[in-house]
Amino acid sequence: MDIILIKDVDNLGGRNELVKVKNGYARNFLIPQGFAVEANPSNRKQLEERLKVAAKKEAAMLAQINSVVAKLQEGPVKIGAKTGTSGKIFGSVTPLQISRAIRDQKGYDIDRRKISITDDVKELGTYKASIDFGNGQTATVDFEVVGE
Incomplete structure:
Protein backbone atom coordinates (compact mmCIF):
# COMPACT_ATOMS: atom_id res chain seq x y z
CA MET A 1 0.00 0.00 0.00
CA LYS A 56 8.81 28.76 -2.20
CA LYS A 57 9.40 29.32 1.52
CA GLU A 58 12.86 27.82 1.29
CA ALA A 59 13.73 30.01 -1.71
CA ALA A 60 12.56 33.13 0.14
CA MET A 61 14.53 32.14 3.23
CA LEU A 62 17.64 31.48 1.12
CA ALA A 63 17.35 34.93 -0.49
CA GLN A 64 17.05 36.53 2.95
CA ILE A 65 20.08 34.60 4.24
CA ASN A 66 22.11 35.68 1.20
CA SER A 67 21.26 39.34 1.84
CA VAL A 68 22.28 39.00 5.50
CA VAL A 69 25.55 37.32 4.51
CA ALA A 70 26.32 40.08 2.00
CA LYS A 71 25.70 42.75 4.65
CA LEU A 72 27.83 40.92 7.23
CA GLN A 73 30.77 40.60 4.85
CA GLU A 74 30.91 44.31 4.02
CA GLY A 75 33.36 44.99 6.81
CA PRO A 76 34.51 43.73 10.18
CA VAL A 77 32.37 44.05 13.27
CA LYS A 78 34.14 45.97 16.03
CA ILE A 79 34.03 44.60 19.57
CA GLY A 80 35.37 46.64 22.45
CA ALA A 81 37.26 44.90 25.26
CA LYS A 82 39.19 46.03 28.30
CA THR A 83 42.89 45.41 27.89
CA GLY A 84 46.02 45.37 29.97
CA THR A 85 49.22 47.21 29.11
CA SER A 86 50.54 44.35 26.94
CA GLY A 87 47.51 44.31 24.62
CA LYS A 88 45.93 41.20 26.10
CA ILE A 89 42.25 41.44 26.95
CA PHE A 90 40.70 40.53 30.27
CA GLY A 91 38.69 37.36 29.67
CA SER A 92 37.87 36.49 26.06
CA VAL A 93 35.37 37.41 23.38
CA THR A 94 32.25 35.23 23.43
CA PRO A 95 29.58 34.50 20.80
CA LEU A 96 27.18 36.63 22.88
CA GLN A 97 29.40 39.67 22.42
CA ILE A 98 29.63 39.02 18.69
CA SER A 99 25.85 38.63 18.47
CA ARG A 100 25.30 41.95 20.27
CA ALA A 101 27.86 43.72 18.09
CA ILE A 102 26.21 42.44 14.90
CA ARG A 103 22.82 43.58 16.20
CA ASP A 104 24.13 47.06 17.12
CA GLN A 105 26.34 47.68 14.08
CA LYS A 106 24.69 45.75 11.23
CA GLY A 107 21.06 45.63 12.38
CA TYR A 108 20.61 41.84 12.30
CA ASP A 109 19.65 39.80 15.34
CA ILE A 110 21.55 36.51 15.18
CA ASP A 111 21.22 33.91 17.91
CA ARG A 112 24.47 33.46 19.85
CA ARG A 113 24.13 29.67 19.65
CA LYS A 114 24.56 29.85 15.88
CA ILE A 115 27.92 31.61 16.18
CA SER A 116 31.13 29.66 16.67
CA ILE A 117 34.60 31.15 17.10
CA THR A 118 37.47 29.19 15.62
CA ASP A 119 40.29 30.65 17.77
CA ASP A 120 40.62 31.71 21.39
CA VAL A 121 40.34 35.47 21.38
CA LYS A 122 42.70 36.72 24.07
CA GLU A 123 44.42 39.64 22.31
CA LEU A 124 43.54 42.67 20.23
CA GLY A 125 43.28 41.99 16.51
CA THR A 126 41.08 40.67 13.73
CA TYR A 127 39.49 37.21 13.96
CA LYS A 128 36.91 35.11 12.16
CA ALA A 129 33.67 33.58 13.41
CA SER A 130 31.36 31.13 11.67
CA ILE A 131 27.58 31.54 11.62
CA ASP A 132 25.38 28.51 10.93
CA PHE A 133 22.01 29.54 9.50
CA GLY A 134 20.75 25.96 9.20
CA ASN A 135 19.93 23.97 6.05
CA GLY A 136 23.65 23.78 5.30
CA GLN A 137 23.97 27.56 5.01
CA THR A 138 27.02 29.00 6.79
CA ALA A 139 28.82 32.31 6.64
CA THR A 140 32.10 33.63 7.94
CA VAL A 141 32.17 37.04 9.56
CA ASP A 142 35.27 39.04 10.46
CA PHE A 143 35.36 40.78 13.79
CA GLU A 144 37.95 43.13 15.21
CA VAL A 145 38.72 43.34 18.90
CA VAL A 146 39.64 46.89 19.87
CA GLY A 147 40.65 48.31 23.24
CA GLU A 148 38.17 50.41 25.15
Whole structure:
Protein backbone atom coordinates (compact mmCIF):
# COMPACT_ATOMS: atom_id res chain seq x y z
CA MET A 1 0.00 0.00 0.00
CA ASP A 2 1.29 3.45 -0.86
CA ILE A 3 1.06 6.03 1.94
CA ILE A 4 2.12 9.62 2.51
CA LEU A 5 3.91 10.22 5.79
CA ILE A 6 2.65 13.14 7.84
CA LYS A 7 5.37 12.85 10.50
CA ASP A 8 8.88 11.43 10.53
CA VAL A 9 8.84 7.68 11.24
CA ASP A 10 12.05 5.91 12.28
CA ASN A 11 13.32 3.32 9.81
CA LEU A 12 10.62 4.28 7.30
CA GLY A 13 10.94 7.85 6.06
CA GLY A 14 10.54 11.54 6.65
CA ARG A 15 7.65 13.96 6.57
CA ASN A 16 5.89 14.45 3.19
CA GLU A 17 7.48 11.31 1.78
CA LEU A 18 5.64 8.76 -0.34
CA VAL A 19 6.47 5.21 0.79
CA LYS A 20 5.20 1.68 0.16
CA VAL A 21 4.38 -0.46 3.23
CA LYS A 22 2.38 -3.57 3.97
CA ASN A 23 -1.40 -3.09 4.20
CA GLY A 24 -1.67 -4.20 7.84
CA TYR A 25 1.11 -1.89 9.01
CA ALA A 26 -0.55 1.07 7.31
CA ARG A 27 -4.15 0.33 8.35
CA ASN A 28 -3.47 -0.86 11.89
CA PHE A 29 -0.67 1.43 13.01
CA LEU A 30 0.42 4.31 10.78
CA ILE A 31 -2.96 5.72 9.75
CA PRO A 32 -4.73 5.39 13.17
CA GLN A 33 -1.74 6.90 15.00
CA GLY A 34 -1.75 9.91 12.64
CA PHE A 35 1.66 9.16 11.13
CA ALA A 36 0.38 8.73 7.58
CA VAL A 37 -2.53 9.02 5.16
CA GLU A 38 -3.43 6.80 2.23
CA ALA A 39 -1.86 7.92 -1.05
CA ASN A 40 -5.06 8.41 -3.05
CA PRO A 41 -5.19 10.99 -5.89
CA SER A 42 -6.60 13.71 -3.62
CA ASN A 43 -3.88 13.28 -0.99
CA ARG A 44 -1.20 13.12 -3.67
CA LYS A 45 -2.41 16.47 -5.03
CA GLN A 46 -2.28 17.97 -1.52
CA LEU A 47 1.26 16.63 -1.12
CA GLU A 48 2.34 18.30 -4.35
CA GLU A 49 0.87 21.61 -3.16
CA ARG A 50 2.62 21.32 0.23
CA LEU A 51 5.92 20.61 -1.50
CA LYS A 52 5.48 23.63 -3.81
CA VAL A 53 4.73 25.91 -0.84
CA ALA A 54 7.73 24.53 1.07
CA ALA A 55 9.99 25.14 -1.93
CA LYS A 56 8.81 28.76 -2.20
CA LYS A 57 9.40 29.32 1.52
CA GLU A 58 12.86 27.82 1.29
CA ALA A 59 13.73 30.01 -1.71
CA ALA A 60 12.56 33.13 0.14
CA MET A 61 14.53 32.14 3.23
CA LEU A 62 17.64 31.48 1.12
CA ALA A 63 17.35 34.93 -0.49
CA GLN A 64 17.05 36.53 2.95
CA ILE A 65 20.08 34.60 4.24
CA ASN A 66 22.11 35.68 1.20
CA SER A 67 21.26 39.34 1.84
CA VAL A 68 22.28 39.00 5.50
CA VAL A 69 25.55 37.32 4.51
CA ALA A 70 26.32 40.08 2.00
CA LYS A 71 25.70 42.75 4.65
CA LEU A 72 27.83 40.92 7.23
CA GLN A 73 30.77 40.60 4.85
CA GLU A 74 30.91 44.31 4.02
CA GLY A 75 33.36 44.99 6.81
CA PRO A 76 34.51 43.73 10.18
CA VAL A 77 32.37 44.05 13.27
CA LYS A 78 34.14 45.97 16.03
CA ILE A 79 34.03 44.60 19.57
CA GLY A 80 35.37 46.64 22.45
CA ALA A 81 37.26 44.90 25.26
CA LYS A 82 39.19 46.03 28.30
CA THR A 83 42.89 45.41 27.89
CA GLY A 84 46.02 45.37 29.97
CA THR A 85 49.22 47.21 29.11
CA SER A 86 50.54 44.35 26.94
CA GLY A 87 47.51 44.31 24.62
CA LYS A 88 45.93 41.20 26.10
CA ILE A 89 42.25 41.44 26.95
CA PHE A 90 40.70 40.53 30.27
CA GLY A 91 38.69 37.36 29.67
CA SER A 92 37.87 36.49 26.06
CA VAL A 93 35.37 37.41 23.38
CA THR A 94 32.25 35.23 23.43
CA PRO A 95 29.58 34.50 20.80
CA LEU A 96 27.18 36.63 22.88
CA GLN A 97 29.40 39.67 22.42
CA ILE A 98 29.63 39.02 18.69
CA SER A 99 25.85 38.63 18.47
CA ARG A 100 25.30 41.95 20.27
CA ALA A 101 27.86 43.72 18.09
CA ILE A 102 26.21 42.44 14.90
CA ARG A 103 22.82 43.58 16.20
CA ASP A 104 24.13 47.06 17.12
CA GLN A 105 26.34 47.68 14.08
CA LYS A 106 24.69 45.75 11.23
CA GLY A 107 21.06 45.63 12.38
CA TYR A 108 20.61 41.84 12.30
CA ASP A 109 19.65 39.80 15.34
CA ILE A 110 21.55 36.51 15.18
CA ASP A 111 21.22 33.91 17.91
CA ARG A 112 24.47 33.46 19.85
CA ARG A 113 24.13 29.67 19.65
CA LYS A 114 24.56 29.85 15.88
CA ILE A 115 27.92 31.61 16.18
CA SER A 116 31.13 29.66 16.67
CA ILE A 117 34.60 31.15 17.10
CA THR A 118 37.47 29.19 15.62
CA ASP A 119 40.29 30.65 17.77
CA ASP A 120 40.62 31.71 21.39
CA VAL A 121 40.34 35.47 21.38
CA LYS A 122 42.70 36.72 24.07
CA GLU A 123 44.42 39.64 22.31
CA LEU A 124 43.54 42.67 20.23
CA GLY A 125 43.28 41.99 16.51
CA THR A 126 41.08 40.67 13.73
CA TYR A 127 39.49 37.21 13.96
CA LYS A 128 36.91 35.11 12.16
CA ALA A 129 33.67 33.58 13.41
CA SER A 130 31.36 31.13 11.67
CA ILE A 131 27.58 31.54 11.62
CA ASP A 132 25.38 28.51 10.93
CA PHE A 133 22.01 29.54 9.50
CA GLY A 134 20.75 25.96 9.20
CA ASN A 135 19.93 23.97 6.05
CA GLY A 136 23.65 23.78 5.30
CA GLN A 137 23.97 27.56 5.01
CA THR A 138 27.02 29.00 6.79
CA ALA A 139 28.82 32.31 6.64
CA THR A 140 32.10 33.63 7.94
CA VAL A 141 32.17 37.04 9.56
CA ASP A 142 35.27 39.04 10.46
CA PHE A 143 35.36 40.78 13.79
CA GLU A 144 37.95 43.13 15.21
CA VAL A 145 38.72 43.34 18.90
CA VAL A 146 39.64 46.89 19.87
CA GLY A 147 40.65 48.31 23.24
CA GLU A 148 38.17 50.41 25.15
